[in-house]
Amino acid sequence: MMLWMAADPAPNPRRVRLFLKAKGLVLPETSVSLFAREHKSATVLAKNPRGQVPFLELDDGRVIAETISICRYLDDIHPEPPLFGSDAFERAETDMWIRRAETFLGPQVSMAWQHDHPMTARLIKQIPEMGRAARAQAQVALAWFDEQLRGRAFLAGDRFSMADITLLTIFDFGDWIDIKAPTELAALHGWHARVMARLA
């Protein structure tokens, strides 16, 4: 098995890295340079035609791409501790919270990064109005997550899961591009501290 990766702070590689840590798994890795555009090389495209890392190459040559799909596979073949849930409801509940993180906060952070950040300006024809709108919507999403986290330890209640890792990486990448959660969002900040402690 070979895990094709890139350095932090790219949120997808970091998500896999935190998952592996929480699972206590170590895999052989090959790192590609995003700045040198190695993820668009013929070598990578032959394995993952989306031209993205991370992806997981199995010993028989089959490839699993997409961050959550990779983690889902590893959780499936190494069930303990379960990070995607232990029964049908928990599996669906974990998936739901992963998706809420990815589809509510995720796109806003992604659009702010693409359309309102100096590091992407050389790669993308930016639409600054879109970047600003995304930053405003990201605050709506952060407030929503704060509300959901009141009175519960983790997104799926008492159960630490891949959903927490997913939201954490999006939250932190957002913070890094200056999408700051106001200090009044105490439940969200408390959750963040709990997840960081869990992953320490």
Next chain:
Amino acid sequence: MMLWMAADPAPNPRRVRLFLKAKGLVLPETSVSLFAREHKSATVLAKNPRGQVPFLELDDGRVIAETISICRYLDDIHPEPPLFGSDAFERAETDMWIRRAETFLGPQVSMAWQHDHPMTARLIKQIPEMGRAARAQAQVALAWFDEQLRGRAFLAGDRFSMADITLLTIFDFGDWIDIKAPTELAALHGWHARVMARLA
């Protein structure tokens, strides 16, 4: 069990509907009107704080929201025929193709709908330049899927799966808002015909 739904052509309700048909399942349904904004009512928000349909309410009151999570749950408790895969690799592979449809073509169709369609103009402060950019990127995604589908029956090879239903609903909603796949994308159109025949 109660499935909270909305009428076609909204792509998420349609995705669940096609899944249920492919599984041969019938569930009791409650329909809410998206045009009357019933999905933002107190009744719905108490069950799904994202204010979206579909969501699935279990007999004990627990709720599973997010389209794919609902289908994943139903596939888990009614395994035949499997639409999310039958072993660890197939489950990850299905998830990967669902995500490729959702994260590559999906956001472009969504942004075109939000920022370049008259029906959303009254709800959203549109950024027309974003809508036009999304339409152009949607064509890049369609061409990519065409390339992937050359020489294979379905996204996951010979295996019809939830990934096909996912891409189909995004493709058809795109078509409905005038994101048309050129006829030269023969592999994509062939795949579309096969999936429609499968779901007939």
